[in-house]
Amino acid sequence: MNTLGASEENIRELFSKAYRTAPSIVFIDEIDAIASKRENLQREMEKRIVTQLMSCMDQSSRLMQPAENSESSDDRPGYVLVIGATNRPDAVDPAIRRPGRFDREIVVGIPDESAREEILSVLTRNLKLDGSFDLQKIARSTPGFVGADLAALANKAGNLAMKRIIDERKHDLMSDHTEDWWREPWLPEEIDKLAIKMSDFEEAVKMVQPSSRREGFSSIPNVKWEDVGGLDVLRQEFERYIVRRIKYPEDYVGFGVNLETGFLLYGPPGCGKTLIAKAVANEAGANFIHIKGPELLNKYVGESELAVRTLFSRARTCSPCVLFFDEVDALTTKRGKEGGWVIERLLNQLLIELDGADQRQGVFVIGATNRPEVMDRAVLRPGRFGKLLYVPLPSADERVLILKALARKKPIDASVDLSAIARMEACENLSGADLSALINEAAMAALEEKLTSTGITFDAFTIKTSHFEAALRKVSPSVSDMQKKFYQRLSESFKAA
Incomplete structure (x- = not known):
């Protein structure tokens, strides 16, 4: 007042x-x-x-x-x-x-999986549920949800059930040529069938955004393993250490596996490091935070460190969570260089968060870089970015898989032999990004041919072998032989270390 x-x-x-x-x-x-x-x-x-x-x-x-x-x-x-x-x-x-004023302080934290299951059982107590209903599955698929979010989830599931029931009734009555279907009274047996299904809750989970995930989180990528050509060895590593760990946590706890592994993907540019991280997040169904290295840097003292602390705090709140540091070398250059105070303070904070007093608790860290040789060695030990995975230029077989994955959404002519194109000498040393550029150039060549053709036809145009041949004359490898040898030597040195 x-x-x-x-x-x-x-x-x-x-x-x-x-x-x-x-x-x-x-x-x-x-x-x-x-x-x-x-x-x-x-x-x-x-x-x-x-x-x-x-x-x-x-x-x-x-x-x-x-x-x-x-x-x-x-x-x-x-x-x-x-x-x-x-x-x-x-x-x-x-x-x-202090005591004498507020004597007790009680932290009401974000509920874990078992607490979410209990909250859901209370929220659904007065709801009419249909058939087999797996509350544990819903609880597992709602990391980071607080009580209010779960209440919103139950409401959304109820709304979806209502819409589904009304749509089904409309379809049934309209098929009986009842135009004023909405005027028809509900029969007692129809009312008895009204219930919320498990599928309604599963659909609602995709639509309700928890309040703790409204700042800083990236949407879960729609990249699947099928979109990543080859790299099966890397896929198996991530399946073992991240995907299965998130999907079957009780098995890992039973065997006492509690190492929060960090991965560093390194290799020539354009080989699919970012794509792999996105596929892992999609496969695991985990929350995903995509950090572009330099965006954490701030000229004011303490702000960069605060950004790192906030980042890990958010990730712990919504665990399981995949933290993906793109171009991580920007944050982890070797300490002791003149003028690098901002990076040094940020790096020290990052080291503490990766393997310090605060356990990461279901936060999985993946870094990607083209320049691992400039990174501080303290970051590359077990517990931090401990598993170093080399992502090389694709082999001939992998180029076939990449081209087929890229061609899935393109109108490729049936006569085109992608396997033969991928094995051509002109495709040697082409990275995944180069192959993507190749297929886009071929599509552009086909489009230009369609636009410049004099006879107007309505037949569907497709990308033919001639278009790929024209594209190959324009696309050249982005990684030179010297760089390729450098990365091979680097991978051998990391394995020996």
């Missing part, structure tokens, strides 16, 4: 009323609004409000002490319980967080 002293008077009146009606509970929601740290407050009025609240709480603790020599129950004070709630505990003045 604007009147001088009115806000303090309101607080005094609140506690006075609580004492008059004792035993009573005073619940102050969003207490950080009236009890923020006084050094951060600009106006004197706000500081006086904090002081008044502390004074009233001290008075309540004195009143709650039994009087000396008080025998009768009438002389005993009426108890007033004060409960505060906030989602910003660090913003509350420390003087109010």
Whole structure:
């Protein structure tokens, strides 16, 4: 209130009323609004409000002490319980967080899988569910969901069930030539069939975004393993260490496997390192945060480190989560170089988060780089980016698989032999990115031929072998022989280390 002293008077009146009606509970929601740290407050009025609240709480603790020599129950004070709630505990003045004021601090954290299952069982208690209903499966597919998110999920599933039921009824009645189908009364047997199915909840999970995932998270990529040509060895590694671990956590816990493995994908540019990380996140169905290396850098002292802490805090909140550091060499260059203070502080913070006091708890880290030789060796030990995986230029067989994966969404003519094209000498040393450019050039050549053809026909145009031959004359390898040898030597040195 604007009147001088009115806000303090309101607080005094609140506690006075609580004492008059004792035993009573005073619940102050969003207490950080009236009890923020006084050094951060600009106006004197706000500081006086904090002081008044502390004074009233001290008075309540004195009143709650039994009087000396008080025998009768009438002389005993009426108890007033004060409960505060906030989602910003660090913003509350420390003087109010001491014993005698707020004696107990209870952290209501984000529910884990078993807690989510219990919350869902409460939310669905009064809902009519159809057939076999697997609450554990829903709980596992909702990492990072809090109670309010799960309530929204149940509501959304109910809405989807209603829409499905009405659509089915409309279809049935319209097939009986009943135009005013919506006027038809519901029969008792129809009402008995109304229920929410498991499929409604599974559809709702895809549509409801949890509140903790509304900032900083990337959408789960739609890249599948089929879109990644070859690289089966890498796929098996990720299946063992990340995908199965997320899908069958109880088996890994049973065998005591608790190493939070970090992967570093390195190799020539354009070989599919980013694509692999996206496919892993898709296959595991985990939350996904895509960090482009340099975006964490900030010129102000402490801001880069704060960004790293915030990043891992978000990931832990919504575990299981895949953190993908693209161009990770930008953040992990060797320490001790002149003028590299910002990178050094950020790197130290990153090392602490990767393998420090705070366990990663279901946060899987994948890094990708073309320049592993410039990275600090402390980052490359087990527990951090400990598993070094070389992503080489594709072999002839892998080029066939990549071309077929890329051609899946293109109108390729039936006469085109992609296997023969991939094995041509002109395709030697072409990376995955080069092969993507090749197929796009062939598509462009086919499109230009269609646009410049004089006879207007409505037949479907396709990409023919001649278009691929024209494209091969334009596309050249982006990785030279010298670079290829350099990366091969580098991979051998990392294996020997």
